[in-house]
């Protein structure tokens with residue numbers, strides 16, 4: 001049996017729907033859309049040029065987001081960590097100083113117009129105030145979402161940490177009010193009834209990244225599709241040139257410290273220093289384009305992934321924290337985040353490694369080593 005199409009009636013030109021395809025996001029600027037009173041204001045500008053220096057003195061150009069309100073520590077790589085408290089309403093004043101950019105608040109889940117995915121809304125030209133609520137405590141990420149593969153690779157990203165409120169427990173006495181200081185002490189959201197908060201003494205942030213130095217010579221709009229709003233589907237504008245499908249990392253980075261592919265010198269900046277009996281909170285954010293395995297030379301408890309704490313109701317009640325023996329790997333990929341608790345009981349220098357595997361062949365490209373130093 002064949003299906004017969006019903007002939008369409010004739011549609012007059014003024015009745016015919018107009019094709020509005022979002023090939024080129026519009027630009028936009030101004031104050032927050034549908035604003036409410038914020039409980040926290042932050043600011044970021046992009047982009048700012050800095051250099052990432054290798055041990056031999058060679059410099060790799062990076063693009064970062066700066067905190068214009070922090071003249072001392074506002075220009076760092078990874079870009080300065082944003083820290084808010086659970087339940088806050090945030091106004092983020094963002095300045096796009098060169099060309100157009102966005103900020104995507106990865107995992108925070110704002111409204112579509114505040115989510116910073118350019119092709120779903122707009123790119124910022126000038127200044128825009130993003131508005132969002134940080135209702136879930138955990139480890140998140142913010143990054144530019146224009147020509148994303150390139151702008152992320154060039155360094156337009158940073159950590160976004162949402163702290164739980166301080167619980168009313170005796171051990172909270174010597175902890176400052178949130179947002180907790182970088183490095184600890186503080187409280188993290190984790191399975192621990194009834195408060196579902198766990199106190200940590202030392203906080204570490206590991207951000208593995210990999211660099212294809214060829215990409216760091218490219219321009220802002222490199223290899224983007226040509227925009228023709230009048231003919232958005234023109235095959236002529238869907239180019240297949242460029243190298244953004246061809247990633248060959250030759251430099252490896254851990255929390256802003258860089259090594260060439262043939263340099264296995266341990267990473268000192270990421271090393272964790274604590275005393276026996278203390279609790280370490282290790283947060284990690286994967287900023288690579290490879291596949292990674294983290295191995296810690298001590299047992300750990302994996303308490304949250306991608307901003308979702310295991311075992312914590314309402315959303316996490318059907319999962320539970322995961323115990324890992326010393327040396328047992330945690331495998332992560334691009335943009336994944338996680339939180340782990342480590343409780344060393346004896347002094348020692350415990351080795352830790354992060355492997356970088358090619359995303360297609362699985363070949364190991366590099367092993368970063370660092371350590372936990374317990375006194």
Ligand SMILES: [Cu+2]
Nearest residue numbers: 101144146151
């Ligand atoms: Cu950008």
